[in-house]
Structure formats: C-alpha cells, structure tokens
Amino acid sequence: MAALLALAPPALAQQKTLRIAMTAADVPTTTGMPNNGFEGMRFLGYPSFEGLVLWDLSRADQPAALRPGLAESWSQDPADPKTWIFRLREGVKFHDGTPFSADSVIWNLDRFFKTDSPQFEPAGSGITRSRIPIMASYRKIDDRTVAMTTTRVASYFPYMAVYILFISPNSFEQGGRDWSRVAMLPPAGTGPFRLSRFTARVSAELTKNEGYWDPARVPKLDRVLLLPIPEANSRLAALRSGQVDWIEVPPPDAIPSLRQANFNVVTNSYPHVWPWFFQMGGAATPFRDPRVRQALNYCVDRAGLVQLLNGTAEPSVGWLKPSDPHFGSPQNRYGFDPAKGKALLAEAGFTAQRPLSFKVLISASGSGQMLPLPMNEYMQQNLKEACGVNVAFEVTEWNTLLTAMRSGPDAGILNGAASVNPSSPSSDPAVAARYFLQAFVPPNGFNWGQWNDPEFEAAFGALENATTPAAYDAAYARAHERLVDNPPWLFIVHDLNPRAMSCRVRGFVSAQSWFQDLVTVDLQ
CATH class of the missing domain: 3.40.190.10 (Periplasmic binding protein-like II)
Structure with a gap:
C-alpha cells in the first residue's frame, strides 16, 4: 500500500x-x-473530456438534469423528429490550444461510429455505441452547427448525447495515429x-x-x-x-x-439500482416463466440487507423508486413475503423436492458495485433460508463482467450463469431503452436478459414520440409498471x-x- x-x-x-x-x-x-x-x-x-451536453451536478436536493456543454443549445428538427440539431459553443479550445469546432465533432463521431475511419478506436467505440445504440448518421451543417440523426424517434436523445466525449484530433496526430501511444501523451480534452x-x-x-x-x-x-x-x-x-x-x-x-x-x-x-439480471434467452434458464422472476422479488429481505449496509442503501421494488412520479401503479408491490414467493415458485414447478437452482456472475469490485461480495453472500443465504433457492456464484473482474453483458445468453464467458449482477443507473428513459427494449439485446445494447414485453414496447414507443410533458409522463409510468409486473431483474436495493x-x-x-x-x- x-x-x-x-x-x-x-x-x-x-x-x-x-x-x-x-x-x-x-x-x-x-x-x-x-x-x-x-x-x-x-x-x-x-x-x-466533455460532451455537447453535460449533467448539471450543482444541486444535492433533486436528481441531476442536463445543461449545455460544448453545445450551447439543441433541438429536434421540426421537419424530421429523428434529427437533432446542436449549436456549438464559440471560443472553446482543447487543452493543446487547438480550437473545438464542428470539424472536431465530426472527427470524434467518426472515431466512434465509422469503422473505416483512420481514427477509429475499437475500445472507445464499443463503449460509446453501447450507450448510444440508435445513432444512424451525422453531418456538419456549418462551422458552429452539427446534426445527428437516430434510427428511431427518441425524445430522450440528449440523455444519450451526454455520453459522447471529445478529444483533440491533434492528439491523435501527436501520438503517431496509434491509440496506445495517444494514451501515453495523454490526449487533450476541453x-x-x-x-x-x-x-x-x-x-x-x-x-x-x-x-x-x-x-x-x-x-x-x-x-x-x-x-x-x-x-x-x-x-x-x-x-x-x-x-x-x-x-x-x-x-x-x-x-x-x-x-x-x-x-x-x-x-x-x-438513480442507482443494484439488481440481478435474469436471462430469458438461454438454453437452460429457469427465468422464462414470469412467476419465477416475481417469486424471487418476494423472497428478498431487502430491509435486512439495508441493515447489513448500515443504512447506506434503500430497498428497491422497481427500476425507479416508489417516490418517483414515473413509478406508476403496478399490480405487484414487492416486499419480504416468503410464503408468496414459495407459492409462485411451486406454481412454476419448483418445490422443496425440486428446488430452483442457478448461478450468478458477479464481480469482486467495480463501478457502482457497492460491496458485491458480502451483499451477494447475504443474498445467497437469504434466498436459501426464505424460499429454498440454491444460488451459486461465478466471481470475475468488473470489466470481464461488462464484456459478458455484451455476450449472448450461452456464451462461454458466462460459465453457465443465468444471471448477472452489474449495477445500473436509472436516471432517464435513455438508459431504460438500452436495458429493456427488444431492439437492444446484445450486441446492440444492454438487454442482456433478452426480455421482451409487448406492453412495455408500446408504452415506450409512446414515450419516444411524446410531444407534451403529460404524454411523456403517462407513457413512462405505463412502461415502468411493466418493469415491475413482468420483472426482467431481481430488484434488490438502491445505493445511497x-x-x-x-x-x-x-x-x-x-x-x-x-x-x-x-x-x-x-x-x-
């Protein structure tokens, strides 16, 4: 040390x-x-390294919203709602003194989204594309204006644009057009x-x-x-x-x-959820039956885990918190109810004589993972004692777990795991799109569990096309109700x-x- x-x-x-x-x-x-x-x-x-759009991190009393960054404003094109227009800020320079401009925006977008560009960076591209899976095209309008077009109408696109970061094209040249050498410079941002x-x-x-x-x-x-x-x-x-x-x-x-x-x-x-993801597409997964997924959500003693964490978490009974205006009114309000959990498991064919058994891929540490080893040990004991469920773990490194989440349901990297334990932001619908829409199963996004709910898809489509706050709020609440009632995840705690x-x-x-x-x- x-x-x-x-x-x-x-x-x-x-x-x-x-x-x-x-x-x-x-x-x-x-x-x-x-x-x-x-x-x-x-x-x-x-x-x-900043984006055109940035998070407003100035307040502790409300969830972070968006603020202008390298773009001073943005708007949907009234003639084409799939296209967003970004008006760039004047007078910005990279750390190396070179100017930030529409040309540097396009250069960076090519770095992430154009595989045959000289500056294409596979590692950075993989991360960026997983967070912005709906980018269709982009173009320079003038020196201060760029347009980005998405594959679907997305009222939430600015919440995706916040994850596109920009470096100086000059850094790439200074590093001999070799990203390993650029990393050693290190490169210039804004x-x-x-x-x-x-x-x-x-x-x-x-x-x-x-x-x-x-x-x-x-x-x-x-x-x-x-x-x-x-x-x-x-x-x-x-x-x-x-x-x-x-x-x-x-x-x-x-x-x-x-x-x-x-x-x-x-x-x-x-906005943080610490869950287990259920795999519904694997050859031998027990999670195709929604009763199994609902059952496990009733088997968790969340209050006991919060106590273990000395009050640094709060129970999670959905992707959003019940206090969130978009939580909705789901039919299921999960609490610690082992009798209900065991009854649902029995309906699905899992009993004391034939117990539910599965493996979870977990990490020893990592971004937002809280304290995964003691928390997962608690979960293992809790599920066994409350509902007779047998859980085994495959412990791996955090970046390996992220790679596994971009893999198919029976990929060798999972070593037989039918569940994974990353943590998730729940800050906005752009995140929900990547995790829950059928269009974003790997490698297109983070719907690792291959979850598919037609009612969710319909509600989310209404959200994407909403043009008024009331329509947006109503659609978001309907979509979240489906996340609770047909749960793709085992909702465990929200981190504090x-x-x-x-x-x-x-x-x-x-x-x-x-x-x-x-x-x-x-x-x-």
Whole structure:
C-alpha cells in the first residue's frame, strides 16, 4: 500500500492535491472514453473530456438534469423528429490550444461510429455505441452547427448525447495515429481538468485547466490524484492513515467510527439500482416463466440487507423508486413475503423436492458495485433460508463482467450463469431503452436478459414520440409498471452513494447522479 501511494513528487506538497481512492481495480483507460463503467466517466471522463451536453451536478436536493456543454443549445428538427440539431459553443479550445469546432465533432463521431475511419478506436467505440445504440448518421451543417440523426424517434436523445466525449484530433496526430501511444501523451480534452499523466494500475493525475472556457468554473484544486484501490478495507486504511483524502464506498461497519474520528461521510439518494439480471434467452434458464422472476422479488429481505449496509442503501421494488412520479401503479408491490414467493415458485414447478437452482456472475469490485461480495453472500443465504433457492456464484473482474453483458445468453464467458449482477443507473428513459427494449439485446445494447414485453414496447414507443410533458409522463409510468409486473431483474436495493472524506475536503456537493463535480471541491 505504501508503495502504491508514494507517488506524488515533493512539489505537490505545496499545491492543493486531492487524493481519491476509487473502487476500480485499474486506472480507467486514458484515450478520452474511459472504461471501468461510470466510475471511469466520473473521474477520468467528465473532468477532462466533455460532451455537447453535460449533467448539471450543482444541486444535492433533486436528481441531476442536463445543461449545455460544448453545445450551447439543441433541438429536434421540426421537419424530421429523428434529427437533432446542436449549436456549438464559440471560443472553446482543447487543452493543446487547438480550437473545438464542428470539424472536431465530426472527427470524434467518426472515431466512434465509422469503422473505416483512420481514427477509429475499437475500445472507445464499443463503449460509446453501447450507450448510444440508435445513432444512424451525422453531418456538419456549418462551422458552429452539427446534426445527428437516430434510427428511431427518441425524445430522450440528449440523455444519450451526454455520453459522447471529445478529444483533440491533434492528439491523435501527436501520438503517431496509434491509440496506445495517444494514451501515453495523454490526449487533450476541453474539461476543467487536464489529464496530465498516468501509470497503469497505479494512478492518474489531473491538473487544473487555467484556461477553461467557463471562467466561473476554473477548479479550486491544483491537482487530483486518482488511485485504484478495489478492496474496501484497504481504501479505509488509506483514509485513516492520511494517504488519501477521499474514498469511494467505505465499509458500512466503519461509518460510525469514521464519523467519531471527524471524517465526513456523505450519502444521498441517486438513480442507482443494484439488481440481478435474469436471462430469458438461454438454453437452460429457469427465468422464462414470469412467476419465477416475481417469486424471487418476494423472497428478498431487502430491509435486512439495508441493515447489513448500515443504512447506506434503500430497498428497491422497481427500476425507479416508489417516490418517483414515473413509478406508476403496478399490480405487484414487492416486499419480504416468503410464503408468496414459495407459492409462485411451486406454481412454476419448483418445490422443496425440486428446488430452483442457478448461478450468478458477479464481480469482486467495480463501478457502482457497492460491496458485491458480502451483499451477494447475504443474498445467497437469504434466498436459501426464505424460499429454498440454491444460488451459486461465478466471481470475475468488473470489466470481464461488462464484456459478458455484451455476450449472448450461452456464451462461454458466462460459465453457465443465468444471471448477472452489474449495477445500473436509472436516471432517464435513455438508459431504460438500452436495458429493456427488444431492439437492444446484445450486441446492440444492454438487454442482456433478452426480455421482451409487448406492453412495455408500446408504452415506450409512446414515450419516444411524446410531444407534451403529460404524454411523456403517462407513457413512462405505463412502461415502468411493466418493469415491475413482468420483472426482467431481481430488484434488490438502491445505493445511497456513500463516500468518506477528510475534514480538509470542502465545497463538495453530493449530486443525485452517478457523476460528481470536482470543480467546486477545495482543500483546507
């Protein structure tokens, strides 16, 4: 641990350097489209590489909305609702001093979506296409305007555009048109921090961008040092010893003592679901019968898991929270009801003599995964004791699990698993489209379970074509009712986004988002 953290040169001691311990097992990739899920986007994505559309992370009292980024405005083309027009911001420069323009937008879109372009990057393309699976075409209108056309009408497209990040085309040239060399530069973005250096599996360093295009958002910190420390107790030890200033996901049982020792432990509601995905397309899956999926949702003692997590989560009984205006009025309101769960399992043919048995692919750590090993051990024991269900686990690395989620139902990488345990954002319908529409089964999206519900498809189609808030809200609620009543997932808990910080860390706003704003953070 000491060797891992003894990284900063002595000069950094005179500067404001925030040291963050991530849950990731490795430094996210540095070519401008980071891997390691949304933790990679949180720390190596948005701080350095921005999109046309950005998240508004300025408030803690409401879910994060969208705000203008490298585009100052956007709108649907009134003549073609599949086309969105983005008006670009003037005066923006990349960290290398080259101008941001419509040409650089098209260059980056070709990087992700045009496989025969010289700058095509397979790894970044795979991540971006999985988040924007409906891109059909794009074009430059003039130096300040670009158009993007989707494969279907999508009222939520700006919520997808937020995941397209932009780097300087000059970085590609400086790296000899070789992405492995570009990663070592590292490349230039437009964000309030510039990625200044990194050491694989050890650290990445961000430096204040003094020339940021929004003078009101020049960071207060001089540097941010990002450290991958996947094991929760190792992160805790690093915080207690003063080797880091901020840790993601502290061990729940350590929270009371952290507070007593004057550390700040921050939690907040945010759009995060920690589920198991059910596979409905595999050769030997038990989950084609909706009664089995409903049964398991009645077998989970969510309150007990929340207690295990020391109150850093809340029960999940749907993709959205019951307090969300789009939750709807589903027929099923899941609670801990083993009798009902066992009755549904019996109707589906699973009894004490023929118990339900299946394997779940899980990770040891990773983006948004909370504490997957103790949580899954709890689930295994809970389901066995409550409903006689036998669960086995296949433990893998987080990025391997993400790869498995882009694979078919009987792929070898699953090693017989009929369920997977990633975490999911639930921030907007663009995410729901990728996870639940039949059009987005792998490799087109994240409907790994091959779920297909005609009523959901009809409701979601109405949402996509909605032109008024009332029509949008009603369609969203109908769609969510189907997610509850014909559940594609085992809904377990919503994370409350815990992180622990030294009392020296000031100015942090815990946004109701997977992403957080480092610009406002200061060190006393």
